Amino acid sequence: MNARRLSFYLVPAAILILFFYFDPLHFAPSISDSAAPPRFTGSQSCIGCHAEFHQKWSTSMHGLSVRAYDSDFAKSFLPSEPWSVVLAGESSRVTIKPGDGVLEERKNDRTSDYAISFAVGGKNVLYFLTELDRGRIQTLPIAYDVRASSWFHTAGANLRHFGQGSGDAPLPWRDRAYTFNNSCYRCHVSQARTSYDPAIDVYSLTWSEPGINCETCHGPAADHIRAFSSRMDSGAHPDLHLISAKRFAPAQSNDLCSPCHAKMLPLTAAYTPGERFFDHFDLVTWEDPDFAADGRDLGENYTMTSWLTSPCRRAKTLTCMHCHTSSGRFRFVNEPDKACLPCHAERVRDAASHSRHAAGTKGAQCISCHMPKSEFARMSRSDHSMRPPTPGVTKKFGSPNACTQCHNEKSASWADSVVRKWHPNDFQRPVLEMSARLEEAKKGVWTRFEDMKRSIGKNGREEVYAASLLRAMRNWPDKQKVEAADIGLKDQSPLVRAAAAQALYGSTGPRVESLLQSAAGDSIRLVRVRAAESYASVAVNVRQQKASDRMIDALNEYVAFLMARPDDHASLYNLGNYYASTGDQKNAISAYERALTLRPEFVSARVNASFAYEAAGRNLEAEQQLRMALSADPWNVAANLNLGLLLAGRGEATDAETRLRAAYTGDTTLAVAAYNLAVLTARYDRNESVRWSMRAVALRPLEPKYVFARAFYLHEAGKEEEAIGVLRAALRDKTSSTDIYGLLGELLESRSSFAEARKVYLQGANDVTIPASERDMLASKAAR
Structure with a gap:
């Protein structure tokens, strides 16, 4: 055997661990004001003609x-x-x-x-x-x-x-x-x-x-006042010279309220009423821990996320103004059931029969069951999903439900049994199935991926659910997720399309390239920005492939989004990630350092700064950043992983192994940690090395270098038959590399199976997924 041929090396000393740091903010409409300030005249200027409304506004929570x-x-x-x-x-x-x-x-x-x-x-x-x-x-x-x-x-x-x-x-x-x-x-x-x-x-x-004054939603009033002051003299009917929600389509009207009533992330510095929400904001969905498995509120989530799931909103005719005045008050505070008219007149007329609660009681009110209140941080808010109670989800996942909020002495099992008795059609089943899929995805359990994939494109599915499921795939390395992203990118919802683009973060290949290039031309800014983010997540995309003009424009939008808030550590962190992906380590380091100035305990920024320092040849500073990260968070997975890889690259095997074991303990899905532990433990225990290599393959069965490592260490442990079986199975499953062909061929030659070895070499020589120079090398082996 050629021992040199079978030597095996560590991956580079540090790898980039990119965490999506979603820092949701509260951000209000802001009229873009490039002209002189006098265009804005203040609420006092409205009193002359609109005294009654001014009085209502000035005593409202908006005013x-x-x-x-x-x-x-x-x-x-x-x-x-x-x-x-x-x-x-x-x-x-x-x-x-x-x-x-x-x-x-x-x-x-x-x-x-x-x-x-x-x-x-x-x-x-x-x-x-x-x-x-x-x-x-x-x-x-x-x-x-x-x-x-x-x-x-x-x-x-x-x-x-x-x-x-x-x-x-x-x-x-x-x-x-x-x-x-x-x-x-x-x-x-x-x-x-x-x-x-x-x-x-x-x-x-x-x-x-x-x-929040009149001009926040209606725009600068100076031209309006001037025009209507002239009208008093001339009797003319001038243009309004204001933004009027009465002229808006329902979606525009809802988008007007959403920026201040959403848990979201701003993409731009200004929003003008009438523009589309997703051209200026991203939205936090159920992947966030402030939401229960079925999307019920556990923390401060404001309104828009649950509102998007409302069947009333999905009918595309209902707006916020149906239930609320423009100053924010509930129109039907004394007769709340009227909010459900005229669409649900038959329910309102006989609320007792529908609700199974006595007429005139609070339990018979529509909002008691369909819009229960929750509290967090002393703030009370109504659930705007308007869905019926699903105590079965409470029973299984701990989600809040209206039944036991009122009947707090009862259990979720009691409520579930009552609801199932009242509604034998089992309307809870789809919600339970949806919640189960999302909970598994949030935990990184993908055994039901095919079912999850189908649910994304299923007719009538919740768009927030589909977006949440796709976002959960972002850090899943399996190539199967490309199929789900392809479905999501064809969706009518820009939120789903953007989430599908995010799911492709860190992915490569011609199909991924095509999907992201297409998404970069989407009509909605959010989709373009998320496509650019995923495109830039793999350095080879930016540095070695020619981006289309539409992708270059999308990348510029993405950078503008990150630069819009220079006092936000999360934006600076992601800006550093972008520069690192383009190979601009100087600007990457600068962005990470600015993020750490704003938030010194930001461990993820220290981890990625260490990678940028190392790429810039500043290895001592790279190690310092990782050790500072571990000083703040000793069990941080990314810091332990990267420090372990850095130390391994320097030959400090014992300390490297300690760090990699700590990383794997914190996250048992880390195939890269298992892979490197296989290399390190081979120094003293071949059976231990085999066990680690098997874990790496179990986590990433389609990764050729992990398959090769498993076969190599099986061979080293004297398990040649098993090694050959692993390599043959890999080739049957289309998992191939020069190393896999070469090792299988050499193992077959070692047992004098020269004809079989030659077939393996020829197969490799014809494998177009392998570089031409390596195919030539395999062809020469076959010709011996």
């Missing part, structure tokens, strides 16, 4: 979403007594003094006072803002629960408790997540002008009015 804080406000809305709390993890006690308009912080024998500048909200909760240095407007750590008339710790109420371990802790109150300039302002003030200088970390934020 009062931000208010200046003063002694009169404190007397009207807050108790006069101070209230204190010790902030967990911050070693400080804070005391709010409403009458004095200050928050006092005591820490390490030092006392600091923060003046309360503004109050935000008021329907459920009042938050308070203070002005810090560098232009930052910060949310204070104490808020007021309006309904309960009690104070509470702001960050403490935002903790998630969804069985994700005990590591969830309140953020420090000065964290950028609570910086008003960073995200909140666009849904609470009007005609905001903001800037951020990353070189000195300084903000500037001004606005024309607190609250």
Whole structure:
């Protein structure tokens, strides 16, 4: 045997681990204002002609979403007594003094006072803002629960408790997540002008009015006022010179409200009412842990995601304005069943029969069963999916349901049995099946992939479900997902098409190339941006293949999206990923460093920065970044994996093995860790090496180098027959490489099966998936 021929090497010392860091933000409509400020005239200019509406608006939560804080406000809305709390993890006690308009912080024998500048909200909760240095407007750590008339710790109420371990802790109150300039302002003030200088970390934020004023939705009013002032003199009928929702199609009308009522990610810096939502925003769907298996709310999800699943919305005629006034009030607060008219008149007329609850009781109201309320962070919200209760999903997956929210002394099993007795047609079954598929996908279990694939294109499927399922495939390396993405990219929903493009992240091949190039020409910006993101995720796509003009345009849109928010660590992280994929390590390092300046504990950025440093030849800094990541999170899978690979590349086998074992312990789907552990353990235990190589193949059965490794180490362990069987099976399954052909041929030659070996070499020589030079080498072996 030719021992040199059978030698086996590690993969490069570090690999790029790209995590999709979706940082959903609250982002309001912002009229693009390139002309002089006087085009905006303020809400006061509307009173002359629209006094009644102005009065309704000015007392609504839209009009009062931000208010200046003063002694009169404190007397009207807050108790006069101070209230204190010790902030967990911050070693400080804070005391709010409403009458004095200050928050006092005591820490390490030092006392600091923060003046309360503004109050935000008021329907459920009042938050308070203070002005810090560098232009930052910060949310204070104490808020007021309006309904309960009690104070509470702001960050403490935002903790998630969804069985994700005990590591969830309140953020420090000065964290950028609570910086008003960073995200909140666009849904609470009007005609905001903001800037951020990353070189000195300084903000500037001004606005024309607190609250969401008339011109936020209707556009600048100066031309309207001028035209209608002239009309009073001439009697003419001028153009409105305003944006009017009455002229909108239902989808446009709903899109008008969505930016402030969605858990989403902005793609652009400005949205003009009338434009399409998905040209300016992406939407968080059920892949997020704030949603239960069936999409019910577990955390703060706002409205749009559940609204997209509503059968009423899917009829494409119902708009937000049917139930709500433009100032946000519920039109039918005293007679809520009227909200369901005229479409469901037969149900409303006989609500007792339909609901199985006594007429006139709360249980007989349509919204009690179809729009149950949930609470998180002291905020109450209604489920806008309008679906019937499905306690069977509660029983299996723990999802909330309306039955046991009212009958809280009863169990989900009780509610399930009652619902099944009342409705023998088993309307819960499709929801249970959908929930089961999505739960498996979120856990990386793909044994029912064919069923999942079919469900994406199934007639009547939920678009949010299909998008969530496709997004769950993003980090699944199996090539089968391309088939699901192909189905999704033909969908009518831009959300599904964008998710299908995301599913192709990290994928290669002619079919992937064709699908992404086509998606880059989609009419919706979100689809184009996600196609560009997936296209750029594999460096060879950008550096060695010629992108079409439409893909170049999409890549430019993607970069513009990432650069739109220079104060957002997630955007900078993804910008670094993009530069790294193009081979521009200098700019990649700069983007990662800026992300880490904003959020030093951002482990994923340190991991990817280490790759960029190594690619730039700065190996010491690469190792430093990984060790800093592990200092912050000792069991971080990506950091352990990459440090293990880096150390292996340097020949530090023992330490490398320790890190790779830690990575595999944290994620037993890591085929690359199993593969490299097979190489490392071969130093001292061939049977152990065989076991690791088998795990790698089990995880990635179509990866040729893993198949080759398994056969090679079986041979090394003296299991030649088994090795030959593995190689033959691989070739039958069209999993081939020069190494597989070469090793099988040499093993057959070693047992004097020269004719069989020659057939193997000839097969390899004719395998067009192998480079021509390697086919020539196999042909020469066959000719011996």
